[in-house]
Amino acid sequence: MLATYNFLVGFHNLLRWVVVLGGVWALVTMIRGLATQAAWTQQAGLSARVFTYGLHLQLLVGLIMYGLLPAIGRASTGPIDARVSLVAHAGYMILAVIAAQVGTSTARRAADDRAKYMRSTVAYAIAMALIFWMIPWSRSLIPWG
Numbered sequence: 244m245l246a247t248y249n250f251l252v253g254f255h256n257l258l259r260w261v262v263v264l265g266g267v268w269a270l271v272t273m274i275r276g277l278a279t280q281a282a283w284t285q286q287a288g289l290s291a292r293v294f295t296y297g298l299h300l301q302l303l304v305g306l307i308m309y310g311l312l313p314a315i316g317r318a319s320t321g322p323i324d325a326r327v328s329l330v331a332h333a334g335y336m337i338l339a340v341i342a343a344q345v346g347t348s349t350a351r352r353a354a355d356d357r358a359k360y361m362r363s364t365v366a367y368a369i370a371m372a373l374i375f376w377m378i379p380w381s382r383s384l385i386p387w388g
């Protein structure tokens with residue numbers, strides 16, 4: 244069970260880079276689209292999907308790890324680094340996933356391209372602020388490292 248858990252921690256570490264880089268890509272794309280009053284592009288939609296799907300996968304992996312904690316004899320509440328508690332990490336990251344998903348869904352239904360970029364910009368900025376805040380940066384930056 245510990246081996247499974249440790250594998251998932253490494254995968255969760257790796258997926259963090261998909262989320263961080265996908266998020267930067269999506270947010271820069273949305274801000275640029277808003278600033279230049281551009282038409283919605285396929286690339287904008289792709290960046291939104293990479294970010295949102297990456298987040299959902301990360302959420303799933305995180306929840307499985309959380310569920311495995313009792314089996315490996317760890318508390319579900321302790322700190323994961325000097326700054327971030329596990330409860331805060333899980334709670335605020337869930338809010339980040341919701342923010343990003345609300346942005347992606349409402350942008351899809353927006354009447355015009357300006358509104359698409361606007362909704363995505365606001366939602367992804369909130370999501371990225373929460374993500375950067377809640378990543379335990381003092382832990383290993385590379386998976387299984």
Ligand code: HEM
Nearest residue numbers: 252256259262301302305306308309323333336337382383
């Ligand atoms: C959605 C965005 C999230 C990101 C970007 C993220 C990122 C990270 C990172 C970088 C670590 C450190 C990994 C390592 O030490 O190698 C970590 C640890 C952890 N995360 Fe997340 N996480 C997210 C969401 C969640 C959620 C929603 C949960 C649980 C419900 C969760 C549960 C955990 C657990 C249990 C650990 C600690 C592993 C340990 O101390 O053994 N994560 N997370």
